[in-house]
Amino acid sequence: MKIMVTVKRVIDYAVKIRVKPDKTGVVTQNVKMSMNPFCEIALEEALRIRESGLASEVVAVSMGPSQCVDTLRTGLAMGADRGIHVEANDSMYPLFVAKILKKLVEIEKPGLLILGKQAIDDDCNQTGQMVAGLLNWPQGTFASKVVLDKEKQVATVDREVDDGIETLCLNLPAVITTDLRLNQPRYATLPNIMKAKSKPIKKFTPKELNVDIKPDLEIVEVTEPPKRKSGVLVFSVDELIEKLKHEANVI
């Protein structure tokens, strides 16, 4: 069985983000970019499944400008067998990513599609769900545990939901999106990074895949969140109620 994993190139999680002076977005020039942490977890899970003998190949997919190849190389260094780069210079909104993934799935025919639950730059949390809908595949999102049963061709997924853990059993092929506690991604070792240079990366464009990625969303403005106001000490319950009523407007 083949596993397809998506990896997104995002601003590194530790970078202190700044909004561009023209408010059209955040500063990305000369800023460190890395693989989305949830994508790392997704890839790690795929690698573990392959290492346990339940899958034969792990294919990493990334969409975006040419630098995405760096992210793919990191994925290959972690252990993915092949990479696919869909080159596109426009913003990749979840619906387009989902549509492109659908086409790639039709080409590659994986038994499992694993994505990170969301990207840390846009926090959309939509792609996995959308692609499952487009493919009409079952989905197990926010996975904190994944167990595959090859004979029965099902995946048992523990999902982290608001009121606890929900366990679902999905018929393969299925879409799984990973949450933080699923696993600890491995380090890419130096020898693996060197080997990754010779692993193949196939290129596509959205046009070749017959997907129209004209944006249907327009970013109007990006601003910094309002600065946190300092707290105020109150000296009586009446004062507290008065402030809650008239200043905070919550009661």
Place this chain on the structure above:
Amino acid sequence: MFKLSSLLFKSKSKSKNALTIIRTFNNLQPCNASTHANSRVPISRNFCTAPERDSIEYDVVIVGAGPAGLSAAIRLKQLCRENDTDLSVCVLEKGSEVGAHILSGNVFEPRALDELLPQWKQQEAPISTPVSSDKFWFLTKNRAISLPSPFDNKGNYVISLSQLVRWMGAKAEELGVEIYPGFAASEILYDSDNKVIGIGTNDMGISKDGSKKETFQRGVEVKGQITLLSEGCRGSLSEQIMKKYNLREKGGAEHQTYALGIKEVWEIDEEKHQPGAVLHTLGWPLDHKTYGGSFLYHMKDRQISLGLVVALNYQNPFMNPYEEFQKFKHHPAIKPFLEGGTVIQYGARTLNEGGFQSVPYPVFPGGAIVGCSAGFLNVPKIKGTHTAMKSGMLAAEAAFGVFNEGLDMNTYWDALRNSWIWEELYKSRNYRPAFKYGLIPGLALSGLEHYILKGRHPITLKHGKPDHEATNAAELHSPIHYPKPDGVFSFDVPTSLHRSNTNHEHDQPPHLRLRDPKIPELTNLPVFAAPESRYCPARVYE
């Protein structure tokens, strides 16, 4: 993925290189957690008898992807092309990407770059802001007295060194150099004849108590016929090598002296911004016994870099270089630049100030030391990038001679002494040592040297005491009261640290290991009033 995260493009991280504390390396021993009763730091970071490490071989291994290391790498590949041959060159960089750990002022003299990559302008090197003005002020608490500028920055540029290094990294890769960021060279490999045969990278995935985590990965051995160490000021491996092969004595060198540079990058008001403007100050907030000064350089895009450099042979153990820098920003001549601006980045780094007198013999069996690890910074010019780059180039030429003509690396030492590096360092050798007599005598002697003597005389002043011996006991001084940070111009250390984007995974062994954990309690505290709580700009000693 190595969890050492990187920083925004301008300023880089702080070095944790303390003066009196040196890392010791333990050989493989049976696993055990911390056993020392009084120590908060496990002194034995041991790993269980580990499986053999993978070994990768190159012709040349370079430690550190900085100006010196990358210049050496590029020069090697150029020589290969000129001579229709090839050498495998590997550069290891501990930062998460090339340029991540680079921090410098920087007013750049393109002399070495012109020699290395004469087409740098056409190749779009990030060097675009020529120096437009050069000011030099003497500060008192409330005034700024303009002095004639001792610098000649015509033809120089205000740059971000980390951006330049990143560009150089790309150029090196184009030539076929293999660069691996995220891997620190943590030990030196020797053969049975005590010759250096390469380095070992660190094991990853070790938890705080030294045990292996789920993500444990053994380091690898990267072997090279020649190993070049370009780790920057006080590089860990370089210091080990210099000690092992007595390179200081061999070169007839004095001890190295250091300064601490603390820097911030600000985005300021359009009207206040003059691209290419260069300002240096002397005097306040430092007293006349403390050598140091500040810099304020206008880069492009409304950004300025400003900082304070303090020589580490300061006498008052109560001095806090970080706080002095915060104080400096409030000076009535400096504050106006920052009004209406936002601080974007923070970082700190040590620099060499030893110059000519402190250059060790830079060749050892199996390799050589280049750049600030040896120490080629021209102190009165406050520039070390061009000399570091040139030293890398010379080492590369010597290394190429080893492979191509069977020469030995000692030709590097000869080449150094015949190069403009030596000329520059020799001419400027007495400026810094003159300040051991105090600020005014120092200025007077510097003036004499600069305008009249120009180093053309046989006298070479010696340095004063080594930095760590210059610290006086606390009883001889009184505590300095530092104003509280106002959050607009001055900030506390945690805020600044957060801004520096330095992020280390918490569950790993501490980077610093004390030679004797009892010293802080028995000596630092009673005699010097715990200066480590004040001298680190990242507050690593808590």
